[in-house]
Every structure is written in structure tokens, then in C-alpha cells.
Amino acid sequence: GQQVMQIPQYQHVQEGEDFTTYCNSSTTLSNIQWYKQRPGGHPVFLIQLVKSGEVKKQKRLTFQFGEAKKNSSLHITATQTTDVGTYFCAGRQQGAQKLVFGQGTRLTINP
Amino acid sequence: SAVISQKPSRDICQRGTSLTIQCQVDSQVTMMFWYRQQPGQSLTLIATANQGSEATYESGFVIDKFPISRPNLTFSTLTVSNMSPEDSSIYLCSTRVGADTGELFFGEGSRLTVL
Numbered sequence: 001g002q003q004v005m006q007i008p009q010y011q012h013v014q015e016g017e018d019f020t021t022y023c024n025s026s027t028t029l030s031n032i033q034w035y036k037q038r039p040g041g042h043p044v045f046l047i048q049l050v051k052s053g054e055v056k057k058q059k060r061l062t063f064q065f066g067e068a069k070k071n072s073s074l075h076i077t078a079t080q081t082t083d084v085g086t087y088f089c090a091g092r093q094q095g096a097q098k099l100v101f102g103q104g105t106r107l108t109i110n111p
Numbered sequence: 112s113a114v115i116s117q118k119p120s121r122d123i124c125q126r127g128t129s130l131t132i133q134c135q136v137d138s139q140v141t142m143m144f145w146y147r148q149q150p151g152q153s154l155t156l157i158a159t160a161n162q163g164s165e166a167t168y169e170s171g172f173v174i175d176k177f178p179i180s181r182p183n184l185t186f187s188t189l190t191v192s193n194m195s196p197e198d199s200s201i202y203l204c205s206t207r208v209g210a211d212t213g214e215l216f217f218g219e220g221s222r223l224t225v226l
């Protein structure tokens with residue numbers, strides 16, 4: 001079945017440093033979504049990417065969807081303590097309804 | 112958007128008992144989803160609940176263990192039956208509003224600890 005792999009599992013940075021998490025799917029995706037889950041909270045939708053090679057920005061966050069629609073990345077510039085949490089990618093295989101979540105990258109920040 | 116209320120928020124349960132989790136959405140939705148998130152892990156889809164039909168379970172999850180009700184377009188319940196410590200987890204309900212491929216909205220989650 002479809003698998004979505006996400007790395008790294010953990011990342012600890014100093015405040016102000018950049019952070020990137022990567023997501024790879026075993027199959028071609030129709031779209032990919034990113035979610036953020038704060039400690040003790042529930043996942044909250046960040047963005048959806050649909051087009052091959054798409055790049056979207058939300059303030060300090062940059063999301064990319066690979067040309068082959070099998071990988072994606074989330075990059076945070078100049079991290080702040082409010083960025084702490086676990087970031088999940090979730091991909092939907094072409095023709096499928098089900099959203100498959102990656103394992104998540106847990107980001108911790110040293111102030 | 113959708114606002115989802117889920118209860119209980121947490122519970123401590125005895126082995127062999129069953130617990131029902133309730134999920135209320137502030138608008139009518141077609142599909143509701145139940146996820147499990149084990150400590151420090153990702154989200155795994157248990158089942159999809161459509162109003163007026165049987166829930167569709169994912170591989171590894173069965174109706175006898177996780178019976179689901181969907182009596183109307185704003186409400187669903189998930190029961191965790193005959194619990195064991197391995198069922199200790201966060202259970203999340205979610206839904207989509209609008210397009211079938213749109214974003215998911217999640218409830219706050221129900222953290223179950225089975226002793």
C-alpha cells in the first residue's frame with residue numbers, strides 16, 4: 001500500500017536557525033497537505049499543494065511539491081519558539097480518497 | 112471551516128471495559144473520520160463514517176473492536192471495546208468541509224489510558 005516517509009523524526013534547533021522537514025511517497029500523489037500539531041494539541045491544517053513543482057509561502061514557511069509529485073518539503077526560516085510542535089505531511093494517492101500521514105517531524109527550539 | 116467538539120478529553124480505563132467517544136461537528140458534513148495516534152506516533156486512520164451506511168474500516172481495524180455510529184450529519188461515536196493497555200492512545204475525530212480532497216479539521220482528541 002501507499003507509504004509516506006518523513007525525515008527527520010526529531011530536530012532541535014537554536015532560535016533563529018532554519019528548519020526543514022522532508023516527505024517522500026512510494027507512489028505518485030494527487031496532492032499533499034501539511035499539518036502542525038502543538039504539544040498536547042490536535043493537528044491543524046497548514047497548506048495543500050496540488051501542482052507539480054508548486055511552491056507556496058506563508059510568512060516564514062515555504063512549502064514545495066516535487067516535480068514528480070512524490071516528495072515535498074517544509075522549510076521554516078529563522079525559527080521562533082512559537083514554531084515548536086510536530087509537523088506532519090499527508091499525501092493522497094492519485095484516484096484514492098484516503099489521506100496517508102507521514103511519521104511527523106518533532107521540532108524543539110532552544111530560546 | 113468546521114469546529115469539532117470531542118469528549119471525553121481524557122479518561123483512565125480498566126482493562127476489559129469499553130469506552131465511547133463522542134464527536135460533534137458544528138455543521139452538517141458527509142464524511143467523518145476516526146484516527147488513532149499512539150504516543151509520539153503518526154495518525155492512523157481507523158475508519159470512515161458516512162451517515163446512513165456502515166462505517167468503512169481500514170486494514171487492521173474491525174467493527175467488533177471499534178464499533179462506530181453515525182446517526183446524523185453532525186455527530187458520530189467511536190467505541191473502543193474490551194480495552195487492553197495496547198489501546199492506550201489518543202483518538203481523534205475529523206471531517207472535511209467542501210471538496211472531497213480538502214483539508215481535514217480535527218477534534219481536540221480523546222486521550223485514553225488503559226490500566
